[in-house]
Amino acid sequence: MAYAIRDGIEDFHLTIIFGSRTEENILFREELDAICAACDKVKVVHVLSDEEKEGFEHGFITADIIGKYAQEPYSVFICGPEAMYRFVSGEIDKLGLPGKNVRREMLGVTKKVWEQPGYPAECKDKTFKLTIRQGPNEYVVDASANEPLLVAIERAGVAAPSRCRSGECGWCRSKLVSGQYFTPAENEGRRHSDVVNDYIHPCCTFALSDMVIEVPGEYLK
Ligand code: FES
Numbered sequence: 001m002a003y004a005i006r007d008g009i010e011d012f013h014l015t016i017i018f019g020s021r022t023e024e025n026i027l028f029r030e031e032l033d034a035i036c037a038a039c040d041k042v043k044v045v046h047v048l049s050d051e052e053k054e055g056f057e058h059g060f061i062t063a064d065i066i067g068k069y070a071q072e073p074y075s076v077f078i079c080g081p082e083a084m085y086r087f088v089s090g091e092i093d094k095l096g097l098p099g100k101n102v103r104r105e106m107l108g109v110t111k112k113v114w115e116q117p118g119y120p121a122e123c124k125d126k127t128f129k130l131t132i133r134q135g136p137n138e139y140v141v142d143a144s145a146n147e148p149l150l151v152a153i154e155r156a157g158v159a160a161p162s163r164c165r166s167g168e169c170g171w172c173r174s175k176l177v178s179g180q181y182f183t184p185a186e187n188e189g190r191r192h193s194d195v196v197n198d199y200i201h202p203c204c205t206f207a208l209s210d211m212v213i214e215v216p217g218e219y220l221k
Helices: 002-006 029-038 063-069 082-094 149-155 192-196
Strands: 014-020 042-048 076-078 102-104 127-134 137-144 174-178 211-214
Touching (some): 002 014, 029 042, 137 149
Parallel strands (some): 014 042, 076 102, 127 211
């Protein structure tokens, strides 16, 4: 994005809030400085967790730091190593931005869904019937409550679309016909209208009952 802004391909202001342990650990510093020098629409704020230095923010990337540098209205894009990502994600939640203004890196889906806030503990380790409708075809497969629906679909040999497998891209978007499910908050990338109209992302949806869904894609012969 920074290069696209510098080159005139995109036209918006970008502030990169870049977390590092120390000044010496900062990656891409020269590259970023060169972009900032060439284009006043791109700015970098370095946040050092292990060092206090003049000219740098100190600590982790918090909601306060983001709020200090963001120019209203704004969107945020989160990316980074997992521990940092999860921390920053929680901070961004505090900003109260509309969901469409928060874009997340493809982090994958939680491995232990039963540890997620709001998960009904009694469903852990259960197995449900998942009925998959795809065009004129219908398949019934076993789906563990502990795995995303997409895994059960693929294990059954059904060719369902997917890309990010993180709940972000919407490529696997499917219609829920019936059943109860759980989506971890950190993978909830659906539009509000999809939530209320019963569209799900099977890549990050976990069965809490028998389910019937309609998935798009190529029809198996
Ligand atoms: S594959 Fe991207 S949202 Fe499911």
